[in-house]
Amino acid sequence: MLPQLPDGFTALITGASGGIGSALVDALLDEPRLARLHAISRRPVVRDDERLTPHTLDLATEQGLEALGKALDGQPLHLVINAMGMLHDETDGIAPEKKLDDLDAVALGRLLHVNAVTPALLLKTLTPSLKGHHTALIGSLSARVGSIDDNRLGGWYAYRASKAAHNMLMKTASVELRRLNPNACLLCLHPGTTDTALSAPFQSRVPEGKLFTPSFVAERLLAVMSERLPSDTGEFRDWNDQPIAW
Numbered sequence: 203m204l205p206q207l208p209d210g211f212t213a214l215i216t217g218a219s220g221g222i223g224s225a226l227v228d229a230l231l232d233e234p235r236l237a238r239l240h241a242i243s244r245r246p247v248v249r250d251d252e253r254l255t256p257h258t259l260d261l262a263t264e265q266g267l268e269a270l271g272k273a274l275d276g277q278p279l280h281l282v283i284n285a286m287g288m289l290h291d292e293t294d295g296i297a298p299e300k301k302l303d304d305l306d307a308v309a310l311g312r313l314l315h316v317n318a319v320t321p322a323l324l325l326k327t328l329t330p331s332l333k334g335h336h337t338a339l340i341g342s343l344s345a346r347v348g349s350i351d352d353n354r355l356g357g358w359y360a361y362r363a364s365k366a367a368h369n370m371l372m373k374t375a376s377v378e379l380r381r382l383n384p385n386a387c388l389l390c391l392h393p394g395t396t397d398t399a400l401s402a403p404f405q406s407r408v409p410e411g412k413l414f415t416p417s418f419v420a421e422r423l424l425a426v427m428s429e430r431l432p433s434d435t436g437e438f439r440d441w442n443d444q445p446i447a448w
């Protein structure tokens with residue numbers, strides 16, 4: 203796994219309490235070459251492994267980002283996987299829109315903030331840990347429905363727009379990051395439809411055999427990242443290592 207990373211590599215996962223994030227935490231803790239894993243989420247992440255440093259904070263706030271920046275204090279990171287994101291929130295009445303009449307400014311703003319603005323501000327916060335000459339492999343979870351080219355079905359306005367904005371912010375950051383660290387590689391990754399709380403209300407429409415377990419997806423995402431070189435930076439790929447049109 204991840205042969206391009208040095209022995210004793212350091213990693214950071216956001217959304218570490220989520221379905222895919224938790225599976226990534228478990229997969230990385232199975233890797234003997236891992237030295238330190240920073241797990242970020244609002245709900246606490248607990249594992250019996252002294253290599254794990256949980257940070258219980260909200261990255262969608264200025265205080266959360268500031269606390270993370272202080273805790274890391276510029277120590278180099280070799281692997282970053284952003285697995286936070288939202289599609290719906292029952293308590294706030296946020297659900298994917300079926301038609302223009304369903305659009306709501308607060309919901310649109312919230313998804314854009316969590317899915318696009320926050321991952322970009324995360325990269326800003328992590329820049330001191332990513333710049334230099336060390337291998338820095340970064341994967342930020344996007345979604346195929348964020349592909350403008352691939353949008354044939356319509357609907358899901360806020361989620362689609364937030365992932366498209368995510369992709370542009372990541373692509374732009376990949377250009378800058380190349381100058382800050384020639385050994386950095388920043389990817390947008392589509393995990394495939396995965397059995398988590400995020401997809402739970404929509405799973406009945408998923409074709410047979412197309413709903414993946416989080417552990418399968420974690421293994422696939424790490425396999426896709428294992429194949430990447432710095433020259434691949436800025437790509438948008440799926441769980442099966444296929445490129446996705448922007």
Ligand SMILES: NC(=O)c1ccc[n+]([C@@H]2O[C@H](COP(=O)([O-])OP(=O)(O)OC[C@H]3O[C@@H](n4cnc5c(N)ncnc54)[C@H](OP(=O)(O)O)[C@@H]3O)[C@@H](O)[C@H]2O)c1
Binds near residue numbers: 401
């Ligand atoms: N599941 C799928 O089928 C699927 C398909 C395509 C793309 N994706 C993408 O994959 C990523 C992971 O999704 P998942 O399926 O693992 O979802 P999940 O189980 O709902 O986990 C999402 C994580 O994001 C964090 N989060 C959610 N809302 C947040 C908010 N408002 N502020 C801060 N943190 C928030 C949550 O952590 P805390 O609440 O503890 O902070 C949680 O750990 C997301 O970016 C999602 O868009 C998933």
